[in-house]
Amino acid sequence: MNEKNNAAPSCPVARGIESVGDAWSMLILRDAHAGVTRFEQFRKNLGIAPTMLTKRLAALTEANLLERRVYSERPTREEYVLTASGQDFLPVLMMIGAWAQRNCGEHLARYIDDATGQEIEPIGIDAVTGAKLGTRPIRMSQLPGETA
Amino acid sequence: MNEKNNAAPSCPVARGIESVGDAWSMLILRDAHAGVTRFEQFRKNLGIAPTMLTKRLAALTEANLLERRVYSERPTREEYVLTASGQDFLPVLMMIGAWAQRNCGEHLARYIDDATGQEIEPIGIDAVTGAKLGTRPIRMSQLPGETA
Numbered sequence: 001m002n003e004k005n006n007a008a009p010s011c012p013v014a015r016g017i018e019s020v021g022d023a024w025s026m027l028i029l030r031d032a033h034a035g036v037t038r039f040e041q042f043r044k045n046l047g048i049a050p051t052m053l054t055k056r057l058a059a060l061t062e063a064n065l066l067e068r069r070v071y072s073e074r075p076t077r078e079e080y081v082l083t084a085s086g087q088d089f090l091p092v093l094m095m096i097g098a099w100a101q102r103n104c105g106e107h108l109a110r111y112i113d114d115a116t117g118q119e120i121e122p123i124g125i126d127a128v129t130g131a132k133l134g135t136r137p138i139r140m141s142q143l144p145g146e147t148a
Numbered sequence: 149m150n151e152k153n154n155a156a157p158s159c160p161v162a163r164g165i166e167s168v169g170d171a172w173s174m175l176i177l178r179d180a181h182a183g184v185t186r187f188e189q190f191r192k193n194l195g196i197a198p199t200m201l202t203k204r205l206a207a208l209t210e211a212n213l214l215e216r217r218v219y220s221e222r223p224t225r226e227e228y229v230l231t232a233s234g235q236d237f238l239p240v241l242m243m244i245g246a247w248a249q250r251n252c253g254e255h256l257a258r259y260i261d262d263a264t265g266q267e268i269e270p271i272g273i274d275a276v277t278g279a280k281l282g283t284r285p286i287r288m289s290q291l292p293g294e295t296a
Contacts (some may be wrong), residue, residue: 012245012256013178019252020244023165030161064251085251091272091281092243096168097160099240103212103233104167108160113277114285120274122281124239127269129261133239137262 011140019063020089024048024056029065029086030093037069037079065089091122098122159288167211168237172196172204177213177234178241185217185227213237239270246270 020026024046031045043053057080060066065086068078094111098121101108111120124133168174172194179193191201205228208214213234216226242259246269249256259268272281 010255010257011178012248012252012258013241014175015252015256016244016248017171017174019248022170023168026165027162030159087282088251089247092240092247093161094281095240095243095272096164099237100160100164100167103236104160104163107158108163109158109288110160112287112289113274113279114287116277118276119289120286121276122272123275124243124270124272126261127271128266129264129268131261133242133270134235138268139260139262140257141260141267 016092019065020060022056024052025060026093026096028053028056028060029082029089032066032080032082032086033090033093037071037081039080042080060086094122095124164240167213168208170204172200173208174241174244176201176204176208177230177237180214180228180230180234181238181241185219185229187228190228208234242270243272 020029027046028042031042036042036045039050039053039057042048042057043050046053048056057066061068061080064083066080067083069081071077071079097108097111101110111122112118113120125131126133126136129136168177175194176190179190184190184193187198187201187205190196190205191198194201196204205214209216209228212231214228215231217229219225219227245256245259249258259270260266261268273279274281274284277284
């Protein structure tokens with residue numbers, strides 16, 4: 001997104017999207033969750049231009065989703081690993097994948113629980129009530145803790 | 149994303165991101181979930197250039213997340229409403245918002261259950277086992293139904 005959006009500065013969706021940036025950034029995070037750490041691996045997997053990849057990796061590092069780690073001293077070489085915040089983004093990626101599985105009408109790969117061998121079904125719930133997201137009316141509170 | 153990414157064509161995350169397109173598209177969907185339907189409302193809320201908005205609305209309509217509905221016959225005027233597939237995207241947006249609430253360290257608005265007045269906590273789980281997403285090892289099955 002080149003332009004600054006007008007959305008309320010307290011909107012968590014806008015803030016989250018601002019951090020993750022764009023479609024390439026989400027695909028980089030997906031690959032990072034699959035174990036990719038090095039520039040050349042990301043570049044080959046995604047078929048992304050090196051200049052684009054450099055920018056996206058810098059933005060994700062700046063936003064604290066990835067961090068640089070030295071894996072060779074001479075010469076100095078760095079790789080990119082997920083931070084705790086980057087690890088925490090996995091459920092979002094799985095929810096996007098599950099949405100596509102339900103709505104994009106194509107033969108897409110499925111998520112399999114590695115221990116049970118069963119297909120899993122990623123859904124979003126409210127951890128407080130257990131209700132599936134989207135089944136109960138919600139509103140936004142501007143002030144954190146207003147009603148908590 | 150201008151370039152075509154090299155990701156496996158069966159990857160549901162890549163497919164989902166391809167449908168939603170970009171950050172502007174996700175903000176348009178967020179506003180649509182908040183009840184916005186008309187071009188001018190989207191434009192004002194988001195501060196997006198009209199040409200950009202036209203492109204994004206066309207792409208979201210093409211991807212079957214929004215559909216056009218005539219609300220005035222003379223002159224003919226159309227608005228954009230969420231399809232079932234677009235409605236189904238709400239949990240993804242809430243998960244992005246919840247990620248930002250946990251990780252972006254700022255005072256962001258909270259999601260409140262309108263009936264109980266309690267703050268809700270959006271999380272992703274596997275509906276089959278109830279396990280929180282990211283807490284058990286998963287793998288991808290290339291063939292739908294392979295192990296189901």
